[in-house]
Amino acid sequence: MALLKVVDRDGNEHDVEVTVGFKVMEALRELDYGISAVCGGMCSCATCHIYIAPEWVTKLAAPMSDECELLDELAYKKETSRLSCQIEMTEALKGLRVTIAPDE
Ligand code: FES
Secondary structure, three states, rough: OOEEEEEEOOOEEEEEEEEEOOEEEHHHOOOOOOOOOOOOOOOOOOHHHEEHHHHHHHHHHOOOOOHHHHHHHHOOOOOOOEEEEEOOOOHOOOEEEEEEEOOO
């Protein structure tokens, strides 16, 4: 397991356990304050939108083109936006800090 720091839409920070090898989305969708992840990780809904803490952005693999295209359609997109279904939890990402983006 790895610890994920999650800031909810009210600005409260939570420690969330994520299984290494699972997508970050899979942990976030289980939370009351989490995400809906409507498409189940198929990179087609963007309801798993999160912001990565700036100090972590360069530690993640760059997004693929389909993720970039979906992010470009979002009103609340920022420089640090990612789709959590496209981020696999690894040992190197222990302590990753993310903020759940507003509902579109
Ligand atoms: S869960 Fe639908 S795009 Fe991530």
